[in-house]
Amino acid sequence: xxxxxxxxxxxxxxxxxxxxxxxxxxxxxxxxxxxxxxxxxxxxxxxxxxxxxxxxxxxxxxxxxxxxxxxxxxxxxxxxxxxxxxxxxxxxxxxxxxxxxxxxxxxxxxxxxxxxxxxxxxxxxxxxxxxxxxxxxxxxxxxxxxxxxxxxxxxxxxxxxxxxxxxxxxxxxxxxxxxxxxxxxxxxxxxxxxxxxxxxxxxxxxxxxxxxxxxxxxxxxxxxxxxxxxxxxxxxxxxxxxxxxxxxxxxxxxxxxxxxxxxxxxxxxxxxxxxxxxxxxxxxxxxxxxxxxxxxxxxxxxxxxxxxxxxxxxxxxxxxxxxxxxxxxxxxxxxxxxxxxxxxxxxxxxxxxxxxxxxxxxxxxxxxxxxxxxxxxxxxxxxxxxxxxxxxxxxxxxxxxxxxxxxxxxxxxxxxxxxxxxxxxxxxxxxxxxxxxxxxxxxxxxxxxxxxxxxxxxxxxxxxxxxxxxxxxxxxxxxxxxxxxxxxxxxxxxxxxxxxxxxxxxxxxxxxxxxxxxxxxxxxxxxxxxxxxxxxxxxxxxxxxxxxxxxxxxxxxxxxxxxxxxxxxxxxxxxxxxx
Numbered sequence: 001x002x003x004x005x006x007x008x009x010x011x012x013x014x015x016x017x018x019x020x021x022x023x024x025x026x027x028x029x030x031x032x033x034x035x036x037x038x039x040x041x042x043x044x045x046x047x048x049x050x051x052x053x054x055x056x057x058x059x060x061x062x063x064x065x066x067x068x069x070x071x072x073x074x075x076x077x078x079x080x081x082x083x084x085x086x087x088x089x090x091x092x093x094x095x096x097x098x099x100x101x102x103x104x105x106x107x108x109x110x111x112x113x114x115x116x117x118x119x120x121x122x123x124x125x126x127x128x129x130x131x132x133x134x135x136x137x138x139x140x141x142x143x144x145x146x147x148x149x150x151x152x153x154x155x156x157x158x159x160x161x162x163x164x165x166x167x168x169x170x171x172x173x174x175x176x177x178x179x180x181x182x183x184x185x186x187x188x189x190x191x192x193x194x195x196x197x198x199x200x201x202x203x204x205x206x207x208x209x210x211x212x213x214x215x216x217x218x219x220x221x222x223x224x225x226x227x228x229x230x231x232x233x234x235x236x237x238x239x240x241x242x243x244x245x246x247x248x249x250x251x252x253x254x255x256x257x258x259x260x261x262x263x264x265x266x267x268x269x270x271x272x273x274x275x276x277x278x279x280x281x282x283x284x285x286x287x288x289x290x291x292x293x294x295x296x297x298x299x300x301x302x303x304x305x306x307x308x309x310x311x312x313x314x315x316x317x318x319x320x321x322x323x324x325x326x327x328x329x330x331x332x333x334x335x336x337x338x339x340x341x342x343x344x345x346x347x348x349x350x351x352x353x354x355x356x357x358x359x360x361x362x363x364x365x366x367x368x369x370x371x372x373x374x375x376x377x378x379x380x381x382x383x384x385x386x387x388x389x390x391x392x393x394x395x396x397x398x399x400x401x402x403x404x405x406x407x408x409x410x411x412x413x414x415x416x417x418x419x420x421x422x423x424x425x426x427x428x429x430x431x432x433x434x435x436x437x438x439x440x441x442x443x444x445x446x447x448x449x450x451x452x453x454x455x456x457x458x459x460x461x462x463x464x465x466x467x468x469x470x471x472x473x474x475x476x477x478x479x480x481x482x483x484x485x486x487x488x489x490x491x492x493x494x495x496x497x498x499x500x501x502x503x504x505x506x507x508x509x510x511x512x513x514x515x516x517x518x519x520x521x522x523x524x525x526x527x528x529x530x531x532x533x534x535x536x537x538x539x540x541x542x543x544x545x546x547x548x549x550x551x552x553x554x555x556x557x558x559x560x561x562x563x564x565x566x567x568x569x570x571x572x573x574x575x576x577x578x579x
Contacts, residue, residue: 028074055085214278
């Protein structure tokens with residue numbers, strides 16, 4: 001038992017004991033007592049310009065490193081500004097601990113200055129949350145928060161600490177064990193379910209591995225590659241799983257769903273067995289559920305039992321960590337192979353290879369200006385497979401998902417489930433802090449960029465040299481695309497005028513960054529190369545792209561995946577007769 005210290009000192013000692021090396025945050029009245037001992041701590045605190053930036057930076061740090069990201073804010077508006085990143089982390093299973101200050105315990109419920117029931121507000125969007133009124137509880141609760149955030153299905157945990165608890169004298173004792181009797185995530189799959197899954201795989205003729213973000217969170221990419229080599233089954237990787245399986249592999253069909261490749265969508269629709277690994281049959285993947293993969297049986301492996309069967313009935317439910325599931329599944333398949341039982345998927349993979357060959361990802365060069373797809377292709381080729389890419393949300397996100405090229409996990413970081421505009425810049429900041437030796441590109445839209453670009457000041461002041469590619473089409477591009485296709489080209493409130501206001505090059509300069517611009521296809525490589533040479537300050541490149549470029553393929557919201565359009569007036573033709 002330590003000598004008497006303040007609750008604030010106990011909080012900082014607890015965060016140190018939990019292994020925290022970085023906190024993104026902003027001080028304010030209720031959390032202020034914690035900022036005094038933080039000044040003497042080994043923990044690096046990065047002063048952001050908006051609490052939303054702190055939350056997304058913690059997400060970027062977590063997604064790049066696999067460790068728990070930490071953000072800190074004061075009570076009331078400070079805490080409510082963290083709601084969006086907390087909801088984002090919850091949807092995308094990002095391990096994060098948010099520490100917020102709260103008014104004094106005696107003032108709770110009085111509508112005191114800067115009081116907000118952040119625990120009540122965030123209850124639906126956290127894995128768990130705590131309110132600390134007794135400083136003796138601080139070490140135990142911090143230890144529990146980090147354990148809950150990082151185990152099972154990862155997610156955000158909120159720790160709300162009253163100012164009175166921070167100011168009261170207490171003692172510090174870091175717990176040697178964690179006792180959470182109601183929280184026991186199952187990581188090891190049941191052997192009976194593995195046997196059933198093996199039987200279905202060997203009986204199938206048209207299986208597809210449907211790989212979701214849980215595969216990356218489970219660090220299971222190596223095992224996934226081994227399973228593919230063992231069985232020859234084709235793979236689709238969702239938006240959250242890009243990089244879980246190399247894009248260059250011949251059995252990789254690409255990303256499925258609303259803006260998925262024709263081969264990935266066809267693979268799921270025509271399959272007779274879907275092996276879902278850490279995916280959740282999201283509406284953006286399935287389209288109209290009633291017509292999704294109508295002939296497929298489903299093996300659904302997920303660490304979160306609540307996801308299994310939620311949207312699509314699972315013939316074989318497997319609760320467990322994806323990596324553990326793959327290890328056990330391969331052991332069983334190898335035993336069967338030794339006994340002469342293997343799957344025959346050659347006709348299936350030949351069919352899908354044909355679809356992939358007939359309907360590759362592609363785009364037409366615009367009549368003038370830059371093709372955004374070309375910009376991102378060149379970004380990927382010049383910066384290389386070790387680059388970490390973050391993205392905002394919209395057209396540029398889909399182009400970045402398709403055209404950059406991903407060979408490794410934890411290199412693609414985006415807002416998948418919540419779809420949060422403004423995610424890219426602060427997430428890139430967090431990723432660069434966590435992985436300082438990696439090149440980090442934020443691929444952003446001109447709409448997204450204007451939501452959180454103030455974090456460039458944070459990057460410049462704290463020597464966090466991220467690179468930002470602004471795909472500037474003067475528009476809220478994805479909304480404009482929908483207006484083009486479904487609203488008779490009535491462009492209501494989607495024109496941002498952002499090739500005039502602001503001047504992104506001058507804005508970058510004002511923030512202490514290097515600003516570059518590019519308007520000609522002939523200059524793309526040289527501008528990217530110049531940005532790659534600058535590694536001591538952040539770089540912002542304004543890529544002035546053609547405003548009418550669209551994201552294809554596309555399945556309109558609420559329609560069947562069978563209605564996929566390869567381009568505006570082209571529907572792909574793939575029939576089961578081809579099998």
